[in-house]
Amino acid sequence: YPQQFELLRPEFRVTENWRVATALPRAEGTALLDFGVYQATDYQQLIDSPLLVGLFTVQQFAVDGVPHYLVVSSQNHYDSERLLTDTEQLCQAQRAVFGGLPDDLQHYWFLLWITEHGYGGLEHKDSTLLLCSRHDLPARQMTAPDDAYQTLLGLISHEYFHTWWVKRLKPAPFHAYQLSQEQYTPQLWLYEGFTSYFDDLALIKSERISQQAYLTTLEQLVTRVTRNPSDSRQSLSDSSFNAWTKYYLQDENAPNSIVSYYAKGALVALAVEAELQANNKDLSHFCRDFYQHYLATGTADRSFFDALSAAGFKALAAQVEDWVYRAQPLPLAESFAKLGLTLSWRSPQHFDDTHGTQQQNAPATLGCSLKTQNGLVTVQQLYLDSAGHQAGLMAGDQLLALAGYKITDKSLPQLLKRLPYGSEQPLTIFRKDRLLTLPLTLQAGKAQVAMLSIADDAKLQRWLAPLSTNT
Numbered sequence: 117y118p119q120q121f122e123l124l125r126p127e128f129r130v131t132e133n134w135r136v137a138t139a140l141p142r143a144e145g146t147a148l149l150d151f152g153v154y155q156a157t158d159y160q161q162l163i164d165s166p167l168l169v170g171l172f173t174v175q176q177f178a179v180d181g182v183p184h185y186l187v188v189s190s191q192n193h194y195d196s197e198r199l200l201t202d203t204e205q206l207c208q209a210q211r212a213v214f215g216g217l218p219d220d221l222q223h224y225w226f227l228l229w230i231t232e233h234g235y236g237g238l239e240h241k242d243s244t245l246l247l248c249s250r251h252d253l254p255a256r257q258m259t260a261p262d263d264a265y266q267t268l269l270g271l272i273s274h275e276y277f278h279t280w281w282v283k284r285l286k287p288a289p290f291h292a293y294q295l296s297q298e299q300y301t302p303q304l305w306l307y308e309g310f311t312s313y314f315d316d317l318a319l320i321k322s323e324r325i326s327q328q329a330y331l332t333t334l335e336q337l338v339t340r341v342t343r344n345p346s347d348s349r350q351s352l353s354d355s356s357f358n359a360w361t362k363y364y365l366q367d368e369n370a371p372n373s374i375v376s377y378y379a380k381g382a383l384v385a386l387a388v389e390a391e392l393q394a395n396n397k398d399l400s401h402f403c404r405d406f407y408q409h410y411l412a413t414g415t416a417d418r419s420f421f422d423a424l425s426a427a428g429f430k431a432l433a434a435q436v437e438d439w440v441y442r443a444q445p446l447p448l449a450e451s452f453a454k455l456g457l458t459l460s461w462r463s464p465q466h467f468d469d470t471h472g473t474q475q476q477n478a479p480a481t482l483g484c485s486l487k488t489q490n491g492l493v494t495v496q497q498l499y500l501d502s503a504g505h506q507a508g509l510m511a512g513d514q515l516l517a518l519a520g521y522k523i524t525d526k527s528l529p530q531l532l533k534r535l536p537y538g539s540e541q542p543l544t545i546f547r548k549d550r551l552l553t554l555p556l557t558l559q560a561g562k563a564q565v566a567m568l569s570i571a572d573d574a575k576l577q578r579w580l581a582p583l584s585t586n587t
């Protein structure tokens with residue numbers, strides 16, 4: 117290295133209009149988006165630069181004069197101007213966190229790989245490869261972003277934040293990354309968690325979504341973390357450390373045993389933000405200084421706590437360390453109060469109920485996710501201590517009848533609503549090839565659906581004020 121290699125255009129008529137999108141530097145004589153000679157300064161750059169080759173649309177904007185390319189694969193019907201504007205505004209919001217682009221960033225590529233189904237993204241130093249469904253792209257008649265488009269914008273925002281926070285600032289052991297083996301770190305709560313906090317925050321700071329939409333997103337986040345029994349059973353540091361063997365290899369017991377360093381890490385960021393805001397500071401500026409301070413060396417496991425202490429937040433540093441290393445629910449109500457919000461709770465209407473105010477009294481629930489397979493309602497994941505768990509249900513059980521009535525995906529919610537609350541009813545199931553009857557007590561799920569309401573608008577606005585208002 118440095119090495120050059122030539123990318124040849126396939127010699128077929130159908131490939132005539134193919135082009136190349138990649139952050140790999142072009143050699144002299146190779147035109148932008150063309151086949152030809154590319155070069156890599158080292159092996160890391162080569163494998164860190166995905167190529168999108170084929171038919172795609174490409175749009176361009178600049179941040180601080182640095183060209184950014186938005187590449188969308190294949191042919192799609194969507195509002196391309198809107199996607200471009202929204203992406204640009206999100207980039208500006210993330211740039212504002214750090215006060216500028218990374219010094220060595222010369223261009224940036226968003227490579228959107230459109231599929232029928234699919235969702236995900238991977239950060240690279242000068243690009244990101246994003247996978248999304250065709251229908252996540254914004255329809256032309258859309259007003260406020262629908263859930264799918266907001267999720268895509270969150271993904272774009274997330275991966276772009278990684279340009280600073282993971283691809284440049286990173287755990288010290290990752291500076292000499294060993295590609296031949298798994299690399300373990302307890303710090304993913306700081307990297308993926310804080311990125312997850314800032315990805316959604318940028319949506320409101322850049323005025324892509326409304327304040328209400330942001331509060332709904334927070335309610336969903338809080339509910340998802342809180343209702344999982346893992347919240348008080350696995351620490352964030354353990355979850356980070358075991359990412360290779362647990363988080364990315366989840367089984368049916370995951371909600372009970374694995375805490376998400378993304379989701380709960382984002383709530384740690386929010387709790388730190390709350391404390392800083394209460395002291396007339398904010399997490400963005402703290403992260404900017406943190407980035408500058410540790411950019412060259414990388415972060416040790418204690419760096420974040422040390423930085424908080426050095427900034428005069430000794431008590432907070434000790435608290436964050438405790439949140440990270442000990443499995444326990446976070447004091448979220450206190451944090452939200454500091455941000456001008458009141459957090460309250462209610463029981464879920466159904467398994468997927470994660471946000472919004474109470475519409476009616478909560479019905480009895482089983483506390484498990486269900487899927488209909490071969491016409492039979494089957495238990496997927498079961499929360500520890502839920503009504504279903506107390507009755508003795510297990511993942512994989514096929515639900516046949518409740519109180520003598522046939523269970524279907526349609527009848528089950530009705531039965532749970534209509535059978536006498538508090539009564540014990542026979543639940544008939546198949547467990548593999550055995551017919552069993554379990555005693556189910558009809559009870560509402562725990563009050564773990566988060567509801568946020570505004571208590572102090574001045575505090576809330578100080579936190580969420582759009583970038584455009586504080587120039």
Ligand SMILES: [Zn+2]
Pocket residue numbers: 274278308311
């Ligand atoms: Zn990430």
